[in-house]
Amino acid sequence: MFGPVDRAGTHAYKWERDKGKNLIPLWVADMDLASPQAIVDALSERARHPIYGYTHPWPSLNQSVVDWCQQEYHWAIEANWIVWMPGVVPSFNLACDLLAKGGRVLVQTPNYPPMLQAAERQGGQTVTLPVHWHNDGWQLDWTQLEAEMAHPDCHLFMLCNPMNPNGAVLSALDLAKISALCQQYDVLVCSDEIHCDLILDPVQHHPAGSIAGLEDISITLMAASKTFNVAGLGCSFAIIANPRLRADWQQRMADLVPYPNFMGMIAAEAAFSSCKGWHTQLLSHLKGNRDLIDSRINRLEGLVYRPQPATFLAWIESTQPGLALDEHFIKAGLMPSEGKFFGQADNSRLNFGTDRATLERAMQLFSDYWQQNRPWES
Template sequence: MPFDFSTAPDRTGSDSIKWRRYAGRDVIPMWVADMDFSAPPAVLDALHARIDHGVFGYADPWPSVLEAVVEGIARDHAWRIQPEWLVWLPGVVTGFNVAVRAVGQPGDGVFTATPVYPPFLHAPANFEQRLVTTPLVNSGQRWEWNWPATEAAVADGVRLFMLCNPHNPVGRVFDRDELGRIAALAERHDLVICSDEIHCGLVLDPATPHIPIAALDEQVARRSITLMAPSKTWNIPALYCAFAIIPDPTLRARYKRAMAGIVPHVNVLGLTATEVAYRDCGPWREALIATLRSNAARVVEAINALPGLSTTPVEATYLAWIDCRDWLAAKGIDNAARHFEQAGVGLSDGKDFGLPGFVRLNFGCPAARLEEGLARIRRAVTG
């Protein structure tokens, strides 16, 4: 069945956080990480059928949901997980906050590389733990790890290594060599790895397939908490359904103890959508990826043609990470996001990700809307 990503429903005046910020203003919202496209038709059909049932009592994940997730991960990421490794969660942010709580004690260090999705930066303080960071380095073509700095950082009383892969915002899919080095470092320093892989279904470049770090070998699997969800890939984040994959029974029990009494069961509509997304929505995902790949290429081409702006190829996600520092310095402007907003495009401010002078652009929208956003950015920079 052909899927249409050239148009999208009108979200103005809707409940959307992304769109409500600019209600009544001529600003194209390209910030919060959801896409403007409808969810896959098969997901909508399953939700309608579940609603028609009419009863919304407490629910636990049922066998065919487990099977869809287990088989989907085996098919798409070559990782054979066991159903009992799954811990269901209402969200991935909940999932990594629980990991911080489960692994460390007050005063312990939690490592992450910056820039990164802002809730990573706040999670340690939620449990009186210390954020320890090392910057990723832009090689010109892609963002990479600074291994000596990372090794030194984790030696500072760190218990938990928070990995974001594929990475928001730099768009990298870390390769086998990089993941192997992280696994070895975790082994040397006896760290637990919490790997947020929420964007794993959105790899744009077939040359860089997603490898779950826990799939490298049994040794790293034993010290890993992998977080996944259907929410980014199939654009259903407000259905609040995610899961942790924890192969080690002791770590899994510790994790569940940290959830007790605080983390609610998953919403039944989220589970309904999850089953269908993982089982039946591969063709929709492929068609989406073709659209995102073409949007990503447009963003890279248009941004790198502008004086003082630059970006790197997007290996995964629908997010582009744009360096505005040369342009800001040349024009004497201090805040790129504010400047672009005044020009009619709403982008995320890099400062929130730990790197001021950058903005993040969400290109999960029809090509015509993206073109208008890029035209506004061009006018803001060259006008």
């Protein structure tokens, strides 16, 4: 089911950017795996109608999200809490513009570039909160988090959960701590959960808006785009329970934020209503890919990979400061996402959302290069 797919001629940015450089692209976070047939069929059927005009969300689309949240997260939401958006990135930029009041925006690091850049782009200040490896997991520094929330110019905590790039998932206890601090210091949460449907291990993802105390002070951002590989269709949604906050959000986006692509909404409804079996098989495939990277990278001296429960992204750490790990992946014939853009220049992110044979070839190329050149000794 998850074999190789030739993306030549599709203008795929992942493949076009470095075309002709003989590099296996394992960087930007879209998968080289075919979307479910139910989505292909739904898009094909709609494309046969010859008018592609303005299209607003419809009841069965909203109900598919309501049902999915109940099925996957035991989260009972109302259909009118859903605000359809053209993407998660414009959504958290809108959150910075609307809620940060030009002040300090808390963001954990490492994190993917658009989230690190959003506060400044909307006239605020990014305050980074490094996560640390502690007790066999990535942990927030709770002392630092409280100190930053207590700052009078802090109004917004932008959370990425599951975390990109490291794939960690915050526990219910973690989120309860965040809830208590946000209530104490009057800080709102905007939670980017675009990878929440990519949980590879038997752990439970808890949406921010489902946590006691966060219901009225949070915006939960989700999409079908990463999980079902439809990111190019420009569609996501914000779940906002608080009616005043939702009204403010909708007023701020009016005539500023474009409607989501109607084909993206069609894909989302098909994904959430007709693709559960495919989704289950995808998770199994990605877990096998993750475990393959674990077995190959962690036998190489000078490198550490800590497999995490979520996403199709692997955060590879160098044990040698200043090693320029990105350069070595490129020399080996792989294009990673460069760690410097995530706030940690010594590390690299690999996208393992591909077929098994391609990933095997990529790991063999890198292992051969690393063992032959022994860059950790230089």
